[in-house]
Amino acid sequence: MSNTTEHEALAPPRPRHHKGVYDALVIGGGLVGSAVAFGLRQKVDHVAVLDEGDIAFRASRGNFGLVWVQSKGMGMPAYGHWTMSSQALWPELARLLNEITGLEVGLEQQGGLHPVLNEEEYEQRIKFMTTLMGQPGMVKYDWKMLDHKELKDLVPGIGPEVVGATHTSVDGVANPLKMLRALHTAFDRQKVDYLPLHPVGEIEQKNGVFEMTTPHGVIRAHKVVLASGLNNQTLGNKVGLSIPVRPQRGQIVVLERTRRMLHTPFSTLRQMDEGTWLIGDSQEEAGYVDGIVGLPVLATLADRAVRTMPALKHVRVVRSWSALRVMSKDGFPIYEQSATHPGAFVATCHSGVTLAAAHALRIAPMVIDGALPDTMAPFSTRRFHVQQAA
Amino acid sequence: MFNRLPEAQQALALAPVVVTINGETVRCRAGDSVAAALLAAGLNECRDTAVKDLPRGPFCLMGICYDCLVMIDDQPNQQGCMIPVRSGMKIERQQGAREVQA
Amino acid sequence: MIATTHCELLVVGAGPAGLAAATTAAQHGVATILLDEQAAPGGQIYRAMTSTPILDRKILGEDYWHGESLLEPFKQSGAQYLPGATVWAVAQMTVADATQGFEVGYSVGGEARMLHAKQIVLATGAQERPFPIPGWTLPGVMTAGAAQVLLKSSGLVPGKGTILAGCGPLLYLIAWQYLNAGIKVDALLDTTPPGRLGKALRHAWGFLTSPYLVKGLKLLREVKAQVRIVKGVTALEALPGDAQKGHAQERNAQNNQALQSVRFTAGGRTETLAATQLLLHQGVIPNINLAQAVGVEQQWNELLLCWEPKVDSWGGTNVPGVSIAGDGGGIAGAWAAEHRGRLSALQVAHQLGKLTAAQRDAASAAPRAAFMRAVQGREFFDTLYQAPEQFRLPTGDTIVCRCEEITAAQVRETVSLGCPGPNQMKSFLRCGMGPCQGRFCSVTVTELIAQERNVTPQEVGHYRLRFPTKPLTLGELAALPQTDDSKKAVIRLKKPV
Numbered sequence: 001m002s003n004t005t006e007h008e009a010l011a012p013p014r015p016r017h018h019k020g021v022y023d024a025l026v027i028g029g030g031l032v033g034s035a036v037a038f039g040l041r042q043k044v045d046h047v048a049v050l051d052e053g054d055i056a057f058r059a060s061r062g063n064f065g066l067v068w069v070q071s072k073g074m075g076m077p078a079y080g081h082w083t084m085s086s087q088a089l090w091p092e093l094a095r096l097l098n099e100i101t102g103l104e105v106g107l108e109q110q111g112g113l114h115p116v117l118n119e120e121e122y123e124q125r126i127k128f129m130t131t132l133m134g135q136p137g138m139v140k141y142d143w144k145m146l147d148h149k150e151l152k153d154l155v156p157g158i159g160p161e162v163v164g165a166t167h168t169s170v171d172g173v174a175n176p177l178k179m180l181r182a183l184h185t186a187f188d189r190q191k192v193d194y195l196p197l198h199p200v201g202e203i204e205q206k207n208g209v210f211e212m213t214t215p216h217g218v219i220r221a222h223k224v225v226l227a228s229g230l231n232n233q234t235l236g237n238k239v240g241l242s243i244p245v246r247p248q249r250g251q252i253v254v255l256e257r258t259r260r261m262l263h264t265p266f267s268t269l270r271q272m273d274e275g276t277w278l279i280g281d282s283q284e285e286a287g288y289v290d291g292i293v294g295l296p297v298l299a300t301l302a303d304r305a306v307r308t309m310p311a312l313k314h315v316r317v318v319r320s321w322s323a324l325r326v327m328s329k330d331g332f333p334i335y336e337q338s339a340t341h342p343g344a345f346v347a348t349c350h351s352g353v354t355l356a357a358a359h360a361l362r363i364a365p366m367v368i369d370g371a372l373p374d375t376m377a378p379f380s381t382r383r384f385h386v387q388q389a390a
Numbered sequence: 391m392f393n394r395l396p397e398a399q400q401a402l403a404l405a406p407v408v409v410t411i412n413g414e415t416v417r418c419r420a421g422d423s424v425a426a427a428l429l430a431a432g433l434n435e436c437r438d439t440a441v442k443d444l445p446r447g448p449f450c451l452m453g454i455c456y457d458c459l460v461m462i463d464d465q466p467n468q469q470g471c472m473i474p475v476r477s478g479m480k481i482e483r484q485q486g487a488r489e490v491q492a
Numbered sequence: 493m494i495a496t497t498h499c500e501l502l503v504v505g506a507g508p509a510g511l512a513a514a515t516t517a518a519q520h521g522v523a524t525i526l527l528d529e530q531a532a533p534g535g536q537i538y539r540a541m542t543s544t545p546i547l548d549r550k551i552l553g554e555d556y557w558h559g560e561s562l563l564e565p566f567k568q569s570g571a572q573y574l575p576g577a578t579v580w581a582v583a584q585m586t587v588a589d590a591t592q593g594f595e596v597g598y599s600v601g602g603e604a605r606m607l608h609a610k611q612i613v614l615a616t617g618a619q620e621r622p623f624p625i626p627g628w629t630l631p632g633v634m635t636a637g638a639a640q641v642l643l644k645s646s647g648l649v650p651g652k653g654t655i656l657a658g659c660g661p662l663l664y665l666i667a668w669q670y671l672n673a674g675i676k677v678d679a680l681l682d683t684t685p686p687g688r689l690g691k692a693l694r695h696a697w698g699f700l701t702s703p704y705l706v707k708g709l710k711l712l713r714e715v716k717a718q719v720r721i722v723k724g725v726t727a728l729e730a731l732p733g734d735a736q737k738g739h740a741q742e743r744n745a746q747n748n749q750a751l752q753s754v755r756f757t758a759g760g761r762t763e764t765l766a767a768t769q770l771l772l773h774q775g776v777i778p779n780i781n782l783a784q785a786v787g788v789e790q791q792w793n794e795l796l797l798c799w800e801p802k803v804d805s806w807g808g809t810n811v812p813g814v815s816i817a818g819d820g821g822g823i824a825g826a827w828a829a830e831h832r833g834r835l836s837a838l839q840v841a842h843q844l845g846k847l848t849a850a851q852r853d854a855a856s857a858a859p860r861a862a863f864m865r866a867v868q869g870r871e872f873f874d875t876l877y878q879a880p881e882q883f884r885l886p887t888g889d890t891i892v893c894r895c896e897e898i899t900a901a902q903v904r905e906t907v908s909l910g911c912p913g914p915n916q917m918k919s920f921l922r923c924g925m926g927p928c929q930g931r932f933c934s935v936t937v938t939e940l941i942a943q944e945r946n947v948t949p950q951e952v953g954h955y956r957l958r959f960p961t962k963p964l965t966l967g968e969l970a971a972l973p974q975t976d977d978s979k980k981a982v983i984r985l986k987k988p989v
Contacts, residue, residue, distance in 0.1 A: 014910060051910075053912055053913065054912050054913025054914065054915045054916055054952075054953050121983075156492040157490070157492030177919050177920070177922070180919055180920065181919070181920045181921075184909050184910060184911075184920070185909060187909075187910070188908075188909050188910075194909075194910040195910075196910050196911075196912040196916075197912055253966075253969070255966060256467065256488070256927065256963065257440045257487040257488075258487050258488050258489065258490045259486075259487050259488065259489050259490070261489075261490050261492060274441075274922075275440065275487050279966075281982075282978075282981040282982045283981055283984065284977075284981045294583065294978070295581060295583050295595050295597055295606070295959075295972060296972070296973060296974050296975040296977070296978035297978045297981055297982065298959075298969055298972075299969060299970060299971075299972040299973065299974045299978065300974045300978040300979055300981070300982040300983070301982055302966050302967075302969035302970035302972075303970040303974065304982065304983070305966060305970070306966055306967060306970045311490045311491055311492055312490065312966050313965060313966050313967030313970065314465065314965055314966075314967060315488070315490060315965065315966055316467065316927075316963035316964065316965050316966070317960055317963060317964055317965070317966055317969050318925075318926075318927050318929075318960075318963050319925065319929070319958060319960070320958050320959060320960070321958065322958065391650070391651035391652075391768060391769075392642060392648040392649065392650055392651065392769075393648065393649055393650075393651050394646070394647055394648055394649075395545070395546065395551075395647040395648070395649060395673055397545045397546055397547055397548070397647055398545040398546075398646060398647025398648065399647075401545050401647075419545065419646065419647075421543055421545075421645070421646070422645070422646045423645070423646070426642055426645065426646040426648060429642065429648065430646070430648055434631040434632045434750055434751070434768070434769075435631035435750060439897060441896060441897045442897050444629070444749065444897070445630075445631050445749060445750065446629060446631060447631035447632065447634075447750075448634065448638065449629075449633070449634050449635065449638065449894075450619070450620060450634070450635050450637065450638050450932075451634070451635075451637070451638035451641040451642060452536055452619070452637065452638070452641060453529060453962075454619055454779075454928055454931045454932075455894065455928055455931070455932055456895060456926070456927040456928050457629075457894065471641075472529070474531065
């Protein structure tokens with residue numbers, strides 16, 4: 001990354017609305033960064049988003065689009081609460097975006113299913129959910145293991161091998177691409193300076209103002225939020241934040257459009273509002289390799305989808321995605337503010353759609369207030385040091 | 391409208407392949423693709439698009455545009471230009487996005 | 493389960509490059525398989541040469557029938573040939589295996605199979621360049637290449653009201669082939685800009701000494717004598733409804749809209765012709781999807797205005813074990829393609845230890861010389877027939893992405909929202925996400941974004957393509973072999989996070 005001074009800066013690719021110091025700035029224009037930036041703009045006037053180029057390790061593009069509560073929080077009940085709070089705020093986020101842009105983001109909160117395909121999976125799932133919900137301090141919601149017969153009423157076409165599925169009414173889905181589009185359209189309408197091709201080289205704090213060095217010159221802001229996924233680690237070091245994240249590959253199979261028939265999404269199979277189908281998801285520790293799609297994983301994904309809904313076997317696979325999730329050590333989000341650089345925050349997670357509402361409507365106001373409240377303590381990186389000491 | 395040259399017409403007359411297109415019986419030349427048979431029968435369009443419900447017909451004839459999609463023997467979204475006609479084949483317009491039979 | 497085949501060399505595509513490559517490789521002892529998606533060999537340029545109903549050789553012309561010379565050597569070579577096989581994935585081996593190489597996913601008759609190959613030669617050729625004019629998605633509008641397929645494969649010729657439009661030798665070739673068959677098209681609307689000939693003449697020396705010259709001039713003369721040719725066409729629209737009355741109906745609004753007329757402007761005059769068939773052509777571009785999905789780097793060709801894979805003089809790419817022969821590696825024509833196929837095969841034979849470097853160099857002298865002769869004069873053509881800007885950079889309601897029905901205005905507006913490149917564009921608009929996987933919109937989208945951002949196409953970049961490069965059913969994919977690792981990655985009985 002170049003260390004150009006303002007004097008030597010290249011002509012920026014897009015003119016900025018605001019030339020001075022921003023009230024708040026987000027580094028990273030994916031789902032997390034864009035949701036935070038949107039939320040910030042509802043509180044303050046001058047907001048910027050610094051993004052990279054067209055080809056970056058864009059986790060957001062591989063997103064399944066679940067707004068999912070079920071299964072979350074084993075080992076950290078606070079995460080269960082956090083997820084539920086986002087679920088509850090999602091309609092408000094969708095309404096705000098629609099009001100500002102006229103666009104819909106495909107939010108459907110009609111419940112969700114986690115399928116099990118044999119007796120072993122059935123037993124394991126009940127055990128897991130029981131343990132999860134039994135954790136002290138865990139958020140409460142109704143869940144039920146539906147048997148095959150009950151499933152058949154809910155999902156016509158369910159495969160005979162699907163012995164059951166855990167159902168909650170709080171789960172749902174949104175359209176992640178429509179989300180991104182709506183957020184960016186909102187930026188345009190509300191004059192947020194979305195600046196692509198502005199990778200950040202250095203961050204310094206001088207007299208309380210953060211200075212980000214980019215190839216197009218230095219950009220300044222009173223507050224900065226790191227939301228650049230896998231890049232948070234490098235940037236965090238510059239503002240006294242140690243953010244251990246690693247890439248975890250996920251692959252998704254995409255089917256062509258069909259007439260809409262699946263209205264209750266599975267965690268592994270859903271039909272988008274416009275008719276295409278998504279099949280997920282894999283978890284592979286494959287390093288920084290998001291370009292190569294592995295055939296055996298696609299076969300396993302396809303196989304399970306066909307068992308879940310046999311009628312799909314004639315529908316055509318048109319694409320696969322391979323994207324890198326941003327994984328912390330324990331898989332839970334990291335929200336933290338810097339002790340050495342007050343005003344610098346980090347927000348990272350791998351459930352960018354589920355948590356978008358919390359990011360926009362809870363994290364952003366916290367950033368403006370200048371501090372994360374104590375309730376957010378479980379999400380700081382101090383939890384890793386505690387683990388190490390133990 | 392596409393017409394057969396005499397040599398092709400003779401081949402058809404010698405050994406016609408009989409199919410139905412939208413319910414009507416049509417005689418084709420063995421070896422013709424479904425798309426070619428449609429065009430020879432005077433049909434420039436074969437489907438309605440999934441997004442805006444607009445008519446489309448074969449465009450590239452070499453298997454890469456996916457505009458020649460038709461229903462063949464009740465199977466939706468078949469590429470007409472890549473499939474040869476077969477005796478008794480039922481060819482129908484592909485109307486928008488396909489159905490999934492639950 | 494499905495058995496997996498093994499070979500040393502897989503050649504994809506049975507056009508001139510693929511046939512020649514497979515022949516040469518097998519002749520040098522390489523265990524070779526040739527997969528092609530069509531039912532018979534020939535690719536597009538020699539399409540249906542073994543099955544065409546047109547037995548009168550004067551109709552298609554001798555250049556077409558030259559393709560036959562590739563068949564007998566191929567049959568004798570010992571290479572295996574599997575027609576009707578569509579390759580949809582070429583992946584580097586995911587299993588730690590003593591044999592390096594590639595896992596190839598392909599489908600035959602609705603059944604997916606896998607094959608392992610140490611080396612791959614992609615010979616997937618070229619495709620028609622997109623020609624985004626208003627109304628280009630109307631039924632009745634096709635590519636000139638499509639018309640050629642109908643002629644060669646089925647002996648079909650268009651009826652009354654047929655118009656050819658665009659630029660490039662193929663338009664004149666097909667007009668000539670139709671004349672030979674007794675068919676006269678209503679008009680040939682030539683979009684080659686006036687003054688372009690002067691620009692191209694700088695390269696005329698190469699052209700004058702090339703084999704294309706004599707054939708080309710004769711063909712041109714015959715077509716000009718019998719077909720109405722309009723030169724210097726600067727605007728072109730395909731219209732539904734009777735535009736001769738002076739009204740153009742709402743193009744996007746109603747159903748049941750098919751081509752009824754073609755409106756064009758040339759030399760300052762606008763004219764409308766009734767039409768039932770409009771055949772468009774403005775050059776060909778490499779078919780890059782498989783190459784790009786396997787990781788081959790692409791570069792923007794400033795003269796031909798398209799993406800092409802970066803290849804060395806043997807067709808080798810940045811992906812070890814993958815080489816490209818023929819027009820898929822950069823447009824150079826059918827004659828050049830077969831020589832490039834031979835050169836790629838010789839390099840593969842050397843890399844597999846069947847030939848020493850010296851033997852390879854000796855054997856390649858003749859094909860390389862033939863290749864140089866075959867490309868003489870191409871710069872003249874490429875300059876003369878470069879697709880004009882207004883037919884590459886649409887505006888307004890003109891469709892850019894045919895599959896998802898996205899317009900030029902939508903693409904341009906999305907750039908103004910800050911979208912820097914085609915992959916973000918996909919995210920915003922679904923542009924390029926349809927079944928054709930960007931084949932008919934990639935170059936348009938790259939150039940539109942470049943124009944809106946005022947940067948080069950090279951800087952804008954191209955769609956990142958992934959497997960499958962052609963659709964296959966979920967059931968087919970589900971039947972392929974899984975591994976312990978793949979099951980562990982997907983079926984997680986421990987807590988998901």
